[in-house]
Amino acid sequence: MSDTTRTFAAIVIIYNPNSTGNAPKLAEQLRDELRGLLPYRPDIELQPTGHAGHAVMLARDAAANLHDVLIVSVSGDGGYNEVVNGVMQSGNPNAVCAVMAAGNANDHRRTTGTMPLAEAIALGRTRHIDLMRIHTGQGPDAPGEYAHSYVGFGLTPVMAIDLEKGSKGALKEMFSVVRTFSKFQPFEIRQSDGKHRKFDSIVFANIAEMAKYATLSEADDKLSDGKFEVVIFPHMPKWRVLLKALRATTQGLGEQPSVSSYEFTTLKPLPYQVDGEVKSVDAGTFVKVESAPAALPTLG
Known part of the structure; x- marks a missing residue:
């Protein structure tokens, strides 16, 4: 599927406050960087998780209830898996996902990333990728x-x-x-x-x-x-x-x-x-x- 260029009315940044990879600080840095970088003014919200599986709920609710939303997981592969599943459960095909590496391991970001995340969000160039079920x-x-x-x-x-x-x-x-x-x-x-x-x-x-x-x-x-x-x-x-x-x-x-x-x-x-x-x-x-x-x- 060809790339499309998007702007976002809302950006939700989901992170584990107990992450081993300093996810809270990374999430705050991303929020601050986006506020200075984006030429428009989306609503940027930080959402910490409280327990295992919480990211599924947060991502599902954000994708179901927010228009033109980007949901960023600041996490390892497991945290991003929860966000992806939440977005897929929402039934909103237009909700966009992204990941910033934190935690123990993020093979997905390491092997598929093409540019710094804040820069990619500013460009807004989305692409569709396969999942497995x-x-x-x-x-x-x-x-x-x-x-x-x-x-x-x-x-x-x-x-x-x-x-x-x-x-x-x-x-x-x-x-x-x-x-x-x-x-x-x-x-x-x-x-x-x-x-x-x-x-x-x-x-x-x-x-x-x-x-x-x-x-x-x-x-x-x-x-x-x-x-x-x-x-x-x-x-x-x-x-x-x-x-x-x-x-x-x-x-x-x-x-x-x-x-x-x-x-x-x-x-x-x-x-x-x-x-x-x-x-x-x-x-x-x-x-x-x-x-x-x-x-x-x-x-x-």
């Missing part, structure tokens, strides 16, 4: 939520979060991989052809990199092609899994297959991660991940 269960009441960057099962997403918590530097990240690797076992699922297969990791990715050093794929234009990449580690001897994981932190994994939908059924309770946030599904749960093409207007 994961459904757990079947039927009209089956839970579903959006991901802006990745959905992961097994070793790789947990390894990536552990990397982000570790010390900086590629060599130390490799030691983090080794430490985390020893804790995980393969999981078995029933795929859409009815066959049972074991995996060490499956990651569905809208972005090419996770946790600074883990390069998942080399696909171009990943955010607007109506597909996502599927990065699979089938079950294999541990030394081979380790070598592949280390390759992700150094050389990258190379080109990966891309699809618009992927589905399977769990055989045992299974944890997974959506943009870094840990979830879980019960045994016997139908899981479907699908692309939501051009679903989110954004800038920056």
Whole structure:
């Protein structure tokens, strides 16, 4: 979808006051910078979150009730995930989202950002990006939520979060991989052809990199092609899994297959991660991940 230029009647900046990345100060700095930079005078509001999931409510209410609104998340990937889901729940296709990196990790901003956020807001040049949607269960009441960057099962997403918590530097990240690797076992699922297969990791990715050093794929234009990449580690001897994981932190994994939908059924309770946030599904749960093409207007 082509770019459009927007001005905003309201800008809502959502942040976690207890963020490890100094989100309150960053939010205030962004507000002050916008007041001096924008040639028009939008209503700029700071909204701190009070508990887990609060950003979903704040973003949903802002998108549903404010005209020409930009909603900025000053957060890591998990906080931005809440804001994106709130905007999508609002049913307002014109609400624009943006993210300023704060907190533990923001792979989305790091891999997709094109310019300083305040400058991007002043230019007002929006673009539409794909999201992914994961459904757990079947039927009209089956839970579903959006991901802006990745959905992961097994070793790789947990390894990536552990990397982000570790010390900086590629060599130390490799030691983090080794430490985390020893804790995980393969999981078995029933795929859409009815066959049972074991995996060490499956990651569905809208972005090419996770946790600074883990390069998942080399696909171009990943955010607007109506597909996502599927990065699979089938079950294999541990030394081979380790070598592949280390390759992700150094050389990258190379080109990966891309699809618009992927589905399977769990055989045992299974944890997974959506943009870094840990979830879980019960045994016997139908899981479907699908692309939501051009679903989110954004800038920056």
